Amino acid sequence: MVDRPRQAGAPMAEPQPLKARVSGLSFHYGSLKALDGIELPVFERRVTALIGPSGCGKTTLLRCFNRMHDLYPGNHCQGELMLYPDNINLLGRQVDPIAVRMRIAMVFQKPNPFPRSIYENVAYGLRVRGERSRVVLDEKVEQALRRAALWEEVRERLDEPGASLSGGQQQRLCIARALATDPEMILFDEPTAALDPVATSNIEQLMTELKQRITVVIVTHNMQQAARVSDHTAYMYAGRIIEFGKTDDLFIRPRMKQTEDYITGRFG
Amino acid sequence: MNDLRRASDEQGIARRIRADLLFAAVGLSCLLLGVLTLSVLFLEMAVQGLPRLGIDFLSSFPSRHPGEAGILPAWVGSLAVMLVTAAAAIPLGVGAGIYLEEYAPRNALTTIIEINVTNLAGVPSIIYGLTALGMFIYQFGLGRSVLTAGLTLALLILPIIIVATREAIRTVPDAQREAAYACGASTWQTTRDHVIPGAAPGILTGIIIGLARAIGETAPLIAIGAVTFVAFLPDPPVLGEAPFLSAGWLHAPFTALPVQMFNWTVRPDEAFRANAAAAAFVLVLMTLAMNGLAIWLRQRMRRHVRW
Ligand SMILES: Nc1ncnc2c1ncn2[C@@H]1O[C@H](COP(=O)(O)OP(=O)(O)OP(=O)(O)O)[C@@H](O)[C@H]1O
Ligand SMILES: [Mg+2]
Numbered sequence: 001m002v003d004r005p006r007q008a009g010a011p012m013a014e015p016q017p018l019k020a021r022v023s024g025l026s027f028h029y030g031s032l033k034a035l036d037g038i039e040l041p042v043f044e045r046r047v048t049a050l051i052g053p054s055g056c057g058k059t060t061l062l063r064c065f066n067r068m069h070d071l072y073p074g075n076h077c078q079g080e081l082m083l084y085p086d087n088i089n090l091l092g093r094q095v096d097p098i099a100v101r102m103r104i105a106m107v108f109q110k111p112n113p114f115p116r117s118i119y120e121n122v123a124y125g126l127r128v129r130g131e132r133s134r135v136v137l138d139e140k141v142e143q144a145l146r147r148a149a150l151w152e153e154v155r156e157r158l159d160e161p162g163a164s165l166s167g168g169q170q171q172r173l174c175i176a177r178a179l180a181t182d183p184e185m186i187l188f189d190e191p192t193a194a195l196d197p198v199a200t201s202n203i204e205q206l207m208t209e210l211k212q213r214i215t216v217v218i219v220t221h222n223m224q225q226a227a228r229v230s231d232h233t234a235y236m237y238a239g240r241i242i243e244f245g246k247t248d249d250l251f252i253r254p255r256m257k258q259t260e261d262y263i264t265g266r267f268g
Numbered sequence: 269m270n271d272l273r274r275a276s277d278e279q280g281i282a283r284r285i286r287a288d289l290l291f292a293a294v295g296l297s298c299l300l301l302g303v304l305t306l307s308v309l310f311l312e313m314a315v316q317g318l319p320r321l322g323i324d325f326l327s328s329f330p331s332r333h334p335g336e337a338g339i340l341p342a343w344v345g346s347l348a349v350m351l352v353t354a355a356a357a358i359p360l361g362v363g364a365g366i367y368l369e370e371y372a373p374r375n376a377l378t379t380i381i382e383i384n385v386t387n388l389a390g391v392p393s394i395i396y397g398l399t400a401l402g403m404f405i406y407q408f409g410l411g412r413s414v415l416t417a418g419l420t421l422a423l424l425i426l427p428i429i430i431v432a433t434r435e436a437i438r439t440v441p442d443a444q445r446e447a448a449y450a451c452g453a454s455t456w457q458t459t460r461d462h463v464i465p466g467a468a469p470g471i472l473t474g475i476i477i478g479l480a481r482a483i484g485e486t487a488p489l490i491a492i493g494a495v496t497f498v499a500f501l502p503d504p505p506v507l508g509e510a511p512f513l514s515a516g517w518l519h520a521p522f523t524a525l526p527v528q529m530f531n532w533t534v535r536p537d538e539a540f541r542a543n544a545a546a547a548a549f550v551l552v553l554m555t556l557a558m559n560g561l562a563i564w565l566r567q568r569m570r571r572h573v574r575w
């Protein structure tokens with residue numbers, strides 16, 4: 001332990017610009033407090049991993065980023081989630097959730113393709129934005145499918161239903177759907193939980209490529225995955241962030257005993 | 269026994285199998301009792317009515333002579349009334365159902381509306397008839413017409429369609445909505461592109477079940493004054509010359525199949541009973557056809573929507 005313990009969210013020496021910063025965020029499902037005073041910096045063009053035992057609030061935190069909680073009544077949150085360079089609080093009442101979701105895409109734990117063709121699945125985000133030109137759609141669909149490493153497998157069958165793909169392919173289809181609209185940030189909620197090792201490593205590879213251009217936040221239960229793909233890791237427990245740091249530091253020299261117990265599998 | 273059962277288990281397994289058989293027997297008897305009763309009723313109706321059924325019966329006006337009487341105005345009236353009912357109840361019911369599920373804020377007012385809609389589905393149909401008599405005929409002056417009858421039955425089946433729409437919408441997984449919203453879709457885009465297509469088979473079934481209910485209703489039509497002896501047809505809705513469409517039929521006095529049947533059954537002359545049975549047969553066939561259509565459409569559409 002060479003470093004002095006750093007407070008999560010305190011000014012850091014890293015030169016990368018911030019893409020987002022969560023501060024003082026608390027979240028309630030009705031009367032149940034799911035998040036409590038979350039402080040978390042999200043660096044631009046980096047992968048930030050959220051780890052922690054089941055029920056600690058990872059999904060809840062991730063879904064704050066694209067205002068998914070707005071879809072269900074009875075939830076409320078306090079605190080800030082600043083998006084940069086706009087310097088706007090995404091959680092603000094006057095911020096339109098649609099505007100947020102148009103810039104911050106999400107991939108869910110369970111692949112959820114629409115009951116439509118592969119092509120229409122990927123094109124949906126563009127259609128929602130009013131894109132009609134077949135040329136533009138074709139080009140963006142192909143580009144997104146290539147970036148999701150799915151193009152070669154589906155180029156001959158774009159008109160087949162999305163559900164006809166395997167689980168891993170469906171998840172990559174959902175990733176392509178998220179990428180098609182050029183988001184600035186993409187949120188992954190345990191994207192490989194339902195996938196086999198090959199499909200998992202494809203998607204991990206993809207994430208590494210994604211961060212060349214965009215910011216990634218990923219929730220994962222898989223320690224190796226967090227260690228492999230992420231630049232920063234936050235360890236959460238019971239709605240709080242216990243430790244945040246560079247992934248290498250956090251996995252090799254965790255500052256908190258609790259973090260160490262969790263990542264070495266003695267707990268959780 | 270040279271199977272897997274251990275001697276110590278023998279007793280318990282045998283007892284549970286006996287219980288299974290007993291329950292299956294009881295269940296089957298219940299089923300047969302219901303089905304048999306219905307079959308006997310249907311057969312009796314067919315035996316009584318079939319001899320009267322023919323082209324003449326379908327294409328004649330009612331008459332004082334049972335052998336010459338037909339159901340032409342009755343089935344044309346039923347059809348016209350159903351058109352009005354469908355045109356009014358489908359958009360209102362589906363729209364209300366969608367609003368309640370996808371848009372309405374969860375507050376006390378919404379809850380009150382929801383409870384009322386559900387309760388309305390259980391209100392006796394004669395009450396709708398009396399309400400319509402007061403509202404459509406005395407207040408709005410729509411007369412004892414096809415339009416009034418159609419709107420009355422629309423009111424009657426509105427709760428059925430709303431409830432069916434809501435239930436169908438609830439079967440659309442939240443994961444689908446979330447996927448659409450996460451793409452940046454608005455509520456209407458999500459509803460139009462995902463919720464309605466996903467719920468369509470269920471909504472359609474609800475609509476047809478509602479219409480099948482409406483086509484057999486008698487009490488509310490009698491309350492609003494269906495004419496039981498109609499010797500003419502409403503004006504045709506389509507004309508040979510401009511403006512091609514005519515609304516005259518909406519204001520025509522009307523009768524309907526169940527009203528005609530009711531009228532015949534209360535006559536003292538036995539011979540009219542056969543007419544009533546024949547009309548009942550036609551009505552049952554129409555209802556069965558509608559239900560069959562509902563099932564067929566649902567199967568067809570289900571094949572396209574898989575989550
Ligand atoms: N829709 C909801 N309504 C009420 N409580 C909820 C809801 N979703 C989650 N919770 C509660 O909030 C807490 C945090 O849940 P969350 O889903 O964020 O955990 P998680 O860290 O993602 O867990 P997991 O690893 O199992 O996915 C849990 O106690 C959970 O029971
Ligand atoms: Mg989760």
